[in-house]
Amino acid sequence: MAINVDIQPAVPVVIDDTKDAVVIDGLTKLFKKPRPLIRWRKKNAEQKAEKREVRAVDNVTITIKRQEIVGILGSNGSGKSTLIRILSTLLIPDSGRVTIFGYDVVKDERTVQRLINRVSVEASFFKKLSPMENLIYAARLYNMPGDEARPKIRSILGRLGIKPDRIGAPLENMSRGMQQKVAIARAFLTAPIVLLLDEPTTGLDPRSKIDVQTFVRELRDEHDATILITTHDMDEAEALCDRVAIIDQGRIVALGDALELKRAVADIMGRSELVTMHEVFMHYTAAHLITEADIERYGSWEKAFEAFEAQREDDEE
Numbered sequence: 001m002a003i004n005v006d007i008q009p010a011v012p013v014v015i016d017d018t019k020d021a022v023v024i025d026g027l028t029k030l031f032k033k034p035r036p037l038i039r040w041r042k043k044n045a046e047q048k049a050e051k052r053e054v055r056a057v058d059n060v061t062i063t064i065k066r067q068e069i070v071g072i073l074g075s076n077g078s079g080k081s082t083l084i085r086i087l088s089t090l091l092i093p094d095s096g097r098v099t100i101f102g103y104d105v106v107k108d109e110r111t112v113q114r115l116i117n118r119v120s121v122e123a124s125f126f127k128k129l130s131p132m133e134n135l136i137y138a139a140r141l142y143n144m145p146g147d148e149a150r151p152k153i154r155s156i157l158g159r160l161g162i163k164p165d166r167i168g169a170p171l172e173n174m175s176r177g178m179q180q181k182v183a184i185a186r187a188f189l190t191a192p193i194v195l196l197l198d199e200p201t202t203g204l205d206p207r208s209k210i211d212v213q214t215f216v217r218e219l220r221d222e223h224d225a226t227i228l229i230t231t232h233d234m235d236e237a238e239a240l241c242d243r244v245a246i247i248d249q250g251r252i253v254a255l256g257d258a259l260e261l262k263r264a265v266a267d268i269m270g271r272s273e274l275v276t277m278h279e280v281f282m283h284y285t286a287a288h289l290i291t292e293a294d295i296e297r298y299g300s301w302e303k304a305f306e307a308f309e310a311q312r313e314d315d316e317e
Contacts, residue, residue: 013103013111013114013115015101015115015193016101016102017066019099019101019102020063020064020065020066020101021064021065021066021067021068021100021101021193021194021226022062022063022064022087022098022099022100022194022226022228023063023064023097023098023099024060024061024062024063024083024087024096024097024098025061025096025097025098026059026060026061026095026096026097027057027059027060027061027083027086027093027095027096027097027098028055028057028058028059028060028093028094028095028096029055029056029057029079029082029086029091029093029094029250030053030054030055030056030094031053031054031056032052032053032054033052033053033054055249055250056079056082056250057079057082057083057086057093057250058079058249058250058251059096059251060079060083060096060247060250060251060252061096061252062245062252062255064226064228065226066224066226067220067221067224067225067226068226068227068242068243069216069217069220069226069227069229069240069241069242070227070228070229070241070242070243070244070245071229071230071231071236071237071240071241071243071244071245072084072228072229072230072231072244072245072247073230073231073232073234073237073244073245073246073247073281074230074246074247074248074285075232075248075285078247078248078249078250078285079247079249079250079251080198080230080247081120081198081199081230082250083230083247084118084120084196084198084228084230086098086105087100087105087116087196087228088113088116088118088196089105089106089109089112089113089116092106093106100112100115100116100193100194101115101193101194103115115192115193115194116192116193116194116195116196117186117187117190117192117194117195117196118187118195118196118197118198119183119184119186119187119195119196119197119198119200120183120198120199125171125179125182125183126171127170127171127172128170128171128172129170129171130167130168130169130170130171131153131157131162131166131167131168131169131171131174131182131185132150132153132154132167132168134171134182134186135149135153135157135182135185135186135189136149136150136153138186138189138190139152139153139189139190142189142190144189144190149189152189153167153185153189154167156185156188156189156215157181157182157185159211159215160181160184160185160208160211160212160215161181161207161208161211162178162181162182162185166178176203177203177204177205177208180200180201180202180203180204181204181208181212183200184197184200184212184215188215188219191219191223191225192225193224193225193226194225194226194227194228195216195219195225195226195227195228196228197216197227197228197229197230198230199230199231199232200212200229200231201213201231201233201236202232209233209236213236213239213240216229216240217240229241234276234277234278234281235277237258237277238258238277241257241258242257243255243256243257244256244257244258244261244277246261246280246281246284246285248284248285253284253285254280254284258277258280259274261277261280262274262275262276262277262280265279265280265283265284268283268290268291268292268295268301269283269295269301270295270301282305283301283305286305286308286309290304290305290308294308
């Protein structure tokens with residue numbers, strides 16, 4: 001028996017132009033480690049509780065303006081993906097608050113979901129279906145008619161380098177990089193007000209990365225989008241982002257535009273020329289934030305870095 005579902009058009013979300021696009025205030029998210037099956041030696045209760053508790057996001061505060069592109073840089077396990085999941089309403093914070101144009105991600109979950117879209121390196125699809133079929137399905141979830149969606153899908157996929165003869169082929173026959181392009185196209189299709197990109201160019205070749213970066217800029221400039229992007233690619237962050245935040249062990253340890261950060265670290269290192277973003281990242285995520293006193297003690301920034309990294313390795317053994 002056929003079932004007819006009457007999907008009513010969604011009421012437009014009212015955007016207050018006086019509100020910042022994203023406001024993150026004192027955000028914290030904790031996870032508990034599982035208890036070991038065998039305990040080799042006794043420790044006091046406080047130490048055990050502390051070891052079992054992981055602060056994936058630790059008192060993070062940042063404000064993102066409308067039409068701003070902000071990059072979140074961090075190593076694996078630093079908390080950047082957890083932060084994106086909270087913004088996209090997939091996780092509930094333990095404390096603190098996040099708003100998207102004034103709408104609370106917990107209290108106004110449904111409204112926030114209509115304002116955002118997320119691309120993840122873990123994107124999932126119906127692998128037996130083609131890119132066109134997957135994207136038509138996604139368009140219908142956003143109340144976009146098929147006749148309107150099809151030309152948009154062809155245009156976006158073409159600009160991302162997917163040839164017309166592949167648009168109708170099953171996704172399971174495509175490379176991981178090609179599947180990632182389809183995930184990016186799915187986010188671009190609905191022209192979201194806030195776009196959350198969680199390592200979107202992972203697995204893409206250099207040409208495809210440039211295509212995606214160009215498209216991100218166009219989405220900001222032509223569709224009034226605000227974009228938050230997590231990445232391991234320092235060059236991408238410097239080329240694409242208005243500001244960069246470096247996150248380490250769940251905390252924001254540096255925030256500013258790439259040039260400001262490079263100048264600040266160059267001054268600390270005592271260099272006349274600018275350092276690279278790789279050196280900026282290594283400086284702020286070192287086992288110990290290296291100061292001028294440390295440089296004087298060890299003779300150079302590099303020697304101080306090596307000393308503190310060796311000390312961290314000893315402590316972890």
